[in-house]
Amino acid sequence: MSLNAGGHDVRFIWTKRTDWVYQQSRASGIGLLVIAVWCGVVSVALSMSAMVIFSVGVALLPIVVRVLVRTKLVIRRDCVAVHRQPFYAHAGITLSAVIGIMFGGSLAAVFLGYDDAGRMFVPSLMGAAVIPVLLFFSYRERGPLLIGPESIRFGNGMTFDFDSTTIRFMVMSNAVPTIELTSPGVTRRPRRLLHRPYGLDFNTLLSTLEQLQTWHADGRRATPAEIQAMLLVQPPADVGVEESVELTVRSSQ
DSSP: OBOOOSSEEEEEEEEOOOOOOOOOOHHHHHHHHHHHHHHHHHHHHTTOTTHHHHHHHHHHTHHHHHSOOOOOEEEOSSSEEEOOOOGGGOHHHHHHHHHHHHHHHHHHHHHHTOTTHHHHHHHHHHHHTTHHHHHHHHHHTOSOEEEOSSEEEOTTSOEEETTTOEEEEEEOTTSOEEEEEEOTTTOSSOEEEOSGGGTOOHHHHHHHHHHHHHHHHTTOOOOHHHHHHHHTOOOOSSOOTTOEEEEEEEEOO
């Protein structure tokens, strides 16, 4: 199999570990909007003006559900930077914004003297206490994933060298596949690498990392252009789970 993009040929082993594919849920987005409209109608019917704030917050949640997934790879001097999805597509940040809007609105309702403001303020205050936790975990997952010929580096600086890291495929309890990186010198617990935040195909990402680790052990140093070409490979058709094929891609350099 070959992809024409100019440059030179690069051969690597592509393995299909799972047939799981992320699909955006249109029904979830519509359902959240329906709930928001229903809450708005009820708040008006019952003269609960402060509840409108809750309706606005719920209406913002579909942003995470329906935002288009992007893929952004930037070649650097010695690696490829795989950028995460935009900040507004991050569940932790969006949820923090929603809770913040609810808290700010309920606080304003208290000062304006709405009769039902007290009932909305207490739960919104409890929700606001979760915002620092959500932002902390969002910040910890910041920055692009840097994939080079010798290592994988996360945005928080955590680096997994190929010569001391075990790369393993696993499936989480919610049936979502993940890549587990284990290196005793980096962290006691395995670090999980999810593919969706980066907009890459899971099987292609895992196959690329495994190929880079094999090349590193053999003394072959991949160029950033070669790494980018492998990461952008579209899953080949007619390949079963646990089957492997050799693909030939075209590196731009």
